[in-house]
Amino acid sequence: MICIRTVLALTACCIGLGACATAPEKISLEEKHRRMRENWTPGGTDFVRAESLTMFPCHDESLPCGSLPPPPIEKVSFTGPLNGDAKKGEAIAINIRYGNCIACHALPNGHQGGTIGPSLADYGKRNMPLEYTYQRIWDNRVFNPDAFMPLYGPGAVLTESEIKDVIAFLQTGK
Numbered sequence: 001m002i003c004i005r006t007v008l009a010l011t012a013c014c015i016g017l018g019a020c021a022t023a024p025e026k027i028s029l030e031e032k033h034r035r036m037r038e039n040w041t042p043g044g045t046d047f048v049r050a051e052s053l054t055m056f057p058c059h060d061e062s063l064p065c066g067s068l069p070p071p072p073i074e075k076v077s078f079t080g081p082l083n084g085d086a087k088k089g090e091a092i093a094i095n096i097r098y099g100n101c102i103a104c105h106a107l108p109n110g111h112q113g114g115t116i117g118p119s120l121a122d123y124g125k126r127n128m129p130l131e132y133t134y135q136r137i138w139d140n141r142v143f144n145p146d147a148f149m150p151l152y153g154p155g156a157v158l159t160e161s162e163i164k165d166v167i168a169f170l171q172t173g174k
Contacts, residue, residue, distance in 0.1 A: 029156055030159075032156075033156070033159055070151070070154075071151065071154040071155065072154070073139055073141045073142060073145070073154075074138065074139045074142075074153055074154045075135070075139070075142050076134065076135060076138050076139070076153065077131065078130050078131040078134040078135070079160075080130065082130060082164055082167060082168060082171075083164060083168075084161075084164035084165040084166070084167055084168025084169070085165045085168060086165070086168040086169045086171070086172050087169075088162075088165040088169075089162075089164075089165035089166040089167065089168050089169030089170070090107075090108075090109065090111075090169045090172075092158070092162055092165060092166055092169075093107055093111075093166055093169055093170075094107065094111055094113075099152075099157075099158060099162075099166060100150075101113070101120070101166065102114070103116075104116040104117035104148070104149070105117045105118065105119060105120045106119040106120065106121045107120055107121060107169075107170075107173070108120070108121055108122075108123065108124070108169065108170065108172045108173030109172065109173075116148065117149070120170055120173065121173050122173045123170040123171070123173045124170060124171040124172060124173040125173065130167065133167050133170065134163060134164075134167065136149075137152050137153075137158070137163045137166060137167070138152060138153035138154075138163060139151055139152075139153050139154050
């Protein structure tokens with residue numbers, strides 16, 4: 001999970017590296033994701049390398065820090081089948097520089113995490129619809145506009161397939 005603090009830290013680092021002084025290379029979001037993830041090892045310590053920061057322009061330097069509006073709420077539909085990789089989903093969920101679900105939730109396979117969010121250790125036993133779970137991870141604001149959960153979809157933190165991997169991991173908690 002890349003939370004607001006991390007985004008602000010990345011932006012500050014971006015400014016510190018002088019990355020915002022020049023126009024960013026015009027590449028698609030999918031290409032940005034591909035470049036950032038090409039050397040990432042699930043369970044590894046690094047996700048966003050410093051050289052990747054130049055791919056993200058500063059948003060609006062005329063606004064004071066913290067004044068950027070959030071992206072619009074995104075209601076999405078799950079397109080199945082799930083076909084997620086539970087091992088990769090576990091690596092995403094417990095990596096503090098990637099999904100970081102463990103910061104707020106206890107997770108399957110004995111991962112004792114934070115208590116800000118509900119325990120997801122037995123999430124698979126709840127038999128929640130995939131559509132519900134997918135929407136909760138993509139943009140939780142559909143259910144709770146004041147939630148602290150990151151905007152994994154609208155914030156381009158996780159791809160659709162990575163969210164499916166996390167769901168597959170959550171399903172292991174049966």
